[in-house]
Amino acid sequence: MNFSTLIATKASRVVYAAKGRAIAEFGLRRAQGDGHLEATRATYIGGCASTSNVMAGKKLGIPVSGTMAHSFVTSFDHEIDSYRAYADAFPNRCFLLIDTYNSIEGAKKAVIVGKELEKKGERLLGVRLDSGDLALLSKEVRIILDGAGLDYVKIVASGDLNEWKIEELMKKGARIDMFGVGTELITGRPTPALDGIYKLSDVMERGRHVPKMKLSEETVKATLPGKKRVWRFSGDGMFKKDIISLEDEHIDNANPLLELVVKNGKIACKRPSLDKIRQMAADNFSNLPDKYKTLDDAPVYPVEFSPGLVALREKIVERIRKEEIQA
Amino acid sequence: MNFSTLIATKASRVVYAAKGRAIAEFGLRRAQGDGHLEATRATYIGGCASTSNVMAGKKLGIPVSGTMAHSFVTSFDHEIDSYRAYADAFPNRCFLLIDTYNSIEGAKKAVIVGKELEKKGERLLGVRLDSGDLALLSKEVRIILDGAGLDYVKIVASGDLNEWKIEELMKKGARIDMFGVGTELITGRPTPALDGIYKLSDVMERGRHVPKMKLSEETVKATLPGKKRVWRFSGDGMFKKDIISLEDEHIDNANPLLELVVKNGKIACKRPSLDKIRQMAADNFSNLPDKYKTLDDAPVYPVEFSPGLVALREKIVERIRKEEIQA
Structure with a gap:
């Protein structure tokens, strides 16, 4: 009960800071061992929209979401090859990770693949920023996407985010539609324990x-x-x-x-x-x-x-x- | 691997700060859900002497130790009744918790029960402090025990301890023979995540x-x-x-x-x-x-x-x- 209350509270803070933008929970790799299922359940109770924890999706029915990994991008000879392979595999739920080499150049390649998807009657759902000045990059990427007629493509941001960083990004007018939050959410960092106790009364x-x-x-x-x-x-x-x-x-x-x-x-x-x-x-x-x-x-x-x-x-x-x- | 490395490192810091005094891991109730077994295993690798996590004792063979709870003491009409009941049940491995009402008075009652154990050919193993100024109380309790000829009785201290507090207690010359460490050890507070990653190379x-x-x-x-x-x-x-x-x-x-x-x-x-x-x-x-x-x-x-x-x-x-x- 201590742990679930702690993490649901943390999730509630993160969700509140995002002022209506969806929070996807990305924390499985930093969960404290087998506590991941209880943690993911608590983040959902606290208001997160989805999780990258597939077992939580299977066992608890929590909506699952995720994007490609850097290792997927680097496994190809060229970044755009990885985007095309991903778009082929997931034509109607394609999010492209654009920061593996350079986020602006990644966004330009995402535009190319987004246009290719349009020709097939599909739509690129979003791009993900995972490093750098997220407020600034999100504005620049928004301009690139809008300039190419891809104003429907969402921008997802991740990378050691927490409620304070999200509040700061919102204040700076970041053009972010959805946040992926992992480590801090799943462990409650910097407060990983709720000191509830039971005593005889x-x-x-x-x-x-x-x-x-x-x-x-x-x-x-x-x-x-x-x-x-x-x-x-x-x-x-x-x-x-x-x-x-x-x-x-x-x-x-x-x-x-x-x-x-x-x-x-x-x-x-x-x-x-x-x-x-x-x-x-x-x-x-x-x-x-x-x-x-x-x-x-x-x-x-x-x-x-x-x-x-x-x-x-x-x-x-x-x-x-x-x-x-x-x- | 992230989590085990984190907790083993934390345990190593706590053990080092205690300069040879044994560390008993008491953290089960604050573990992040089902991660407790992995956490306890890591604290043992990091040098802890024992755990209060009985399942870790059963499944991993880690030495188990623990003392009575406050609820055990308060369930009796009088504190000394609880001590006598505990000494009857565990005559040769009896640790008495002395801070439920007042640590000095608890120590005096522990002396009475310690003397009763001596008459039965047994020895009181220790007393536990769980609140207050542990450096000062441990010195006063040591004097009470030694004055009654119970110089063999160990003093255990617990209560939101971590490596910094233990280092401070050692500097103050606390007469503590063994530390029980829970929350901070089992969650890595204030650093509950090690940011290890895998990337394609x-x-x-x-x-x-x-x-x-x-x-x-x-x-x-x-x-x-x-x-x-x-x-x-x-x-x-x-x-x-x-x-x-x-x-x-x-x-x-x-x-x-x-x-x-x-x-x-x-x-x-x-x-x-x-x-x-x-x-x-x-x-x-x-x-x-x-x-x-x-x-x-x-x-x-x-x-x-x-x-x-x-x-x-x-x-x-x-x-x-x-x-x-x-x-």
Whole structure:
């Protein structure tokens, strides 16, 4: 749950930075071992449009997309030979990688092959930039394509991209229609771990609930005792704040968020489809006020504790101090 | 290979920082999905002594170690009850977690249980600190243990540790005998990806080798053409520098490093055991001069290109410029 939440959050940031342009997940080769399937699933939940991870396509039904590799281009005597071979193999879904030798010259050769495809009644779908000044190159390549009447050809950009670089490219007016994002997306770089933990909060002893908590040497590591509920306040359709309460408290004018998913060690709910999970993530994100949607230094969404929870925590801290520390 | 190399390198840094104290890998809960087995294997190759990943113990034969969880302590009415229950269950391999409520008070209770174990002819193996000022607490706990005649009891420390924090603890004279390292070790935080790539360097065409290279828009992304060998210079048993040459060049006074591992798509070598790989990593590391062994700002180990490789690269760049760019 830690890892999926981390990567879905990362994907959501990348998708948001791209302001509507599609994000293709290209990260398989940098996945942390066999975690790739879980990672790709999370990027799709976070809003990515497709993946280059073919196994994720097969096993999870996530749309698959990809373009040619540099090794495909270099395996031919000439770059344009590789473009023609690719266009022959994929006439109706042809994306050409144009930076193997020089992106501008690659774009000119892509125009030649695009025109050849037109004569066959097909259309070149796009070209991909993978290095260099992507903002500048995308504008120059756009001019080359448009000048040849290929204004329908999309420009894809990739190459160590992340949410900050995409935001910067958008600010510079880059003419990029779609981003391929790999390493950063699939590992969460520079934050590859979400420090979620499980701690005991309650045990049944002789038929009654006994709240439990850990104090530790650091306030941040102290836990909240007792069985709980989580409540969300909304206004004008937007989320305002959450309150964590004890199970027997009722918070007025708020919606309870928790649903039973496991009971006595068994799954106790209907498992939603991947697309339903993805839609729920998108809906929730759209209900989050814009002030929380900045890549850096966003304010913290308010989560408060109910009076009952605060009182219980104080009572238990008091008991622990007396029985475990000052005894 | 990227991921295993990354994590083994991280482990090697952590092990080196601990100056001979054992590192136990505790990272399973933060592993990136199903990549945990590959990650744990790499931490063992990098020099970790044991893992809390029981499946890695079962499948790979890596020594397993672990201590009690906070939830075990809090599940009892009193901390000392949990210690006694644990000592009953594991009388000859008992490590007690002492920071659930207060580490100093936990240490005093551990002394009581340690003395009870002595009466049964057993010995408490250790106590674990997991929060707070580990340098200070370890010194205070050492005094408590030694004062009670339990100088044989080890102190284990954990809690978001990494190579920098361990180096700092060692400098402060912390009385820690063993470190448990989890999140940072298993994900490589803050560097969760090693950007290794494969690119085409040579193809057979009509029975002869044709060297290939990628130029791209960035010098750092340009590749080296042709089939190659790697040579290492040593002196007084220490590594001095490496040279990458073409396959048909011979470099005097250096040892060739490459071995054939795959031929025609099949594994063509005897696969070494995990312990042999681990020993080889340790031997190689010990042959690396100390100046490269600092956690930050270490000089770059010199890797040079042979005259033949430089000449071939220039020739191919020239050809690409002429045929692909200026054409």
